[in-house]
Each structure stands twice: as structure tokens, then as C-alpha cells.
Amino acid sequence: xxxxxxxxxxxxxxxxxxxxxxxxxxxxxxxxxxxxxxxxxxxxxxxxxxxxxxxxxxxxxxxxxxxxxxxxxxxxxxxxxxxxxxxxxxxxxxxxxxxxxxxxxxxxxxxxxxx
Amino acid sequence: xxxxxxxxxxxxxxxxxxxxxxxxxxxxxxxxxxxxxxxxxxxxxxxxxxxxxxxxxxxxxxxxxxxxxxxxxxxxxxxxxxxxxxxxxxxxxxxxxxxxxxxxxxxxx
Numbered sequence: 001x002x003x004x005x006x007x008x009x010x011x012x013x014x015x016x017x018x019x020x021x022x023x024x025x026x027x028x029x030x031x032x033x034x035x036x037x038x039x040x041x042x043x044x045x046x047x048x049x050x051x052x053x054x055x056x057x058x059x060x061x062x063x064x065x066x067x068x069x070x071x072x073x074x075x076x077x078x079x080x081x082x083x084x085x086x087x088x089x090x091x092x093x094x095x096x097x098x099x100x101x102x103x104x105x106x107x108x109x110x111x112x113x114x115x
Numbered sequence: 116x117x118x119x120x121x122x123x124x125x126x127x128x129x130x131x132x133x134x135x136x137x138x139x140x141x142x143x144x145x146x147x148x149x150x151x152x153x154x155x156x157x158x159x160x161x162x163x164x165x166x167x168x169x170x171x172x173x174x175x176x177x178x179x180x181x182x183x184x185x186x187x188x189x190x191x192x193x194x195x196x197x198x199x200x201x202x203x204x205x206x207x208x209x210x211x212x213x214x215x216x217x218x219x220x221x222x223x224x
Binding site for chain 2: 042043045048056091093099101103104105106107108109
């Protein structure tokens with residue numbers, strides 16, 4: 001079975017531009033998580049969904065960030081407008097439906113560079 | 116607030132030496148999970164411990180969950196260059212899986 005799929009793998013953009021990151025979770029997983037990883041702050045949970053519904057977005061840094069999950073097999077994380085401090089690796093992870101704290105399966109990540 | 120702390124942040128060892136990373140929680144955990152992230156890669160689940168005092172082994176890796184279920188350790192015997200990476204512990208707190216800061220292991224051949 002395919003794991004979590006993320007696209008693009010690398011994104012370089014200029015400050016002020018809109019960035020959209022995409023994720024396809026593992027089929028049958030009810031939970032989807034978006035994380036941001038930087039050297040300074042480590043692995044930060046941004047938002048998570050359960051059955052396509054956003055449950056906790058308290059980690060979203062500010063209004064420039066938004067996430068959607070229109071169906072069970074697709075989610076997006078959008079940054080508009082992007083800023084240099086948004087540069088990081090963004091991971092999507094999914095988890096089976098037993099619990100929101102169950103084992104998580106991470107995608108390969110999107111390395112975002114905002115110039 | 117709720118936290119999961121890991122020490123050390125970095126560890127440099129000679130190939131063949133042992134390595135241990137420690138994880139401490141401010142609250143009692145229902146379980147503890149360990150993940151490994153290779154350089155340039157993504158976190159990959161290694162193991163989950165649930166019971167107080169539980170010890171599990173995976174080849175050269177030994178995982179332990181403390182009696183009070185507030186701490187855990189990962190010990191690698193006779194490190195190899197393939198062990199290089201960052202090891203994260205993670206525990207459920209306030210309804211979320213909280214990751215420690217990770218311990219970055221480098222192995223000199």
C-alpha cells in the first residue's frame with residue numbers, strides 16, 4: 001500500500017506569493033495531521049482533522065495559514081501571503097481511527113523556501 | 116504546560132559505542148511512542164510502549180517505559196552508521212500526540 005503522499009516535495013517561492021501544499025493520507029485512516037519542522041522550533045503540530053473535520057487548529061501560526069480537507073483522500077495547507085519565516089519542512093501525517101493519539105504515519109514532507 | 120522533554124539534544128559517538136536518549140513527561144502518559152527520522156527524511160514509527168515498566172527490544176534497540184509512566188528511554192547497543200538520525204519520543208497529552216525535541220545521533224565510523 002502507498003504511504004502518505006505529499007506534493008510538491010520542494011517549493012521555492014518569493015515573499016508575498018501564495019503557497020499550497022497537498023497531502024493524500026493512507027486510505028482508511030480517519031485522522032490527518034499537518035506539522036511544521038524547523039531547527040529552532042522542532043516538530044510543531046499545526047492542525048488536525050478527524051473524518052475530514054478540523055478538530056484543533058490552535059497550532060496554526062496566524063491567519064495567513066489555512067487548511068482544508070474536502071474529502072477523505074485529500075488535504076491542503078495554504079499560506080497566503082508567504083513570508084521568509086515560513087520556510088520549513090511541512091509534514092502531513094495520518095493515523096487510523098482508533099484514537100487521535102495513535103501511531104502516526106508521516107509523508108515525505110514538503111521543503112518550503114520563501115525568499 | 117504539558118511537555119515532553121528529551122535529553123540530550125545531540126550525541127556524537129564512535130561506531131561500536133552505546134547510545135541512550137531519555138524522555139520525560141510532565142504528566143503520566145497512557146503510552147509512549149518512539150520515532151526515528153533519518154537526515155533529510157521523515158519521522159518513522161519505531162515502537163509503542165503501554166505498560167508500566169515495560170521493556171521491548173528490536174535487535175540492538177531497547178526501549179523502556181518507566182514505572183510511573185512519566186519517562187522512557189531508548190538504548191542502542193554497539194551503534195552502527197545506519198543508526199544515524201534523530202530519535203523522537205511522543206506521548207499523548209491534552210488529547211494530542213506531543214513530540215519531544217528529539218535527540219540527534221551522529222556516528223563516526
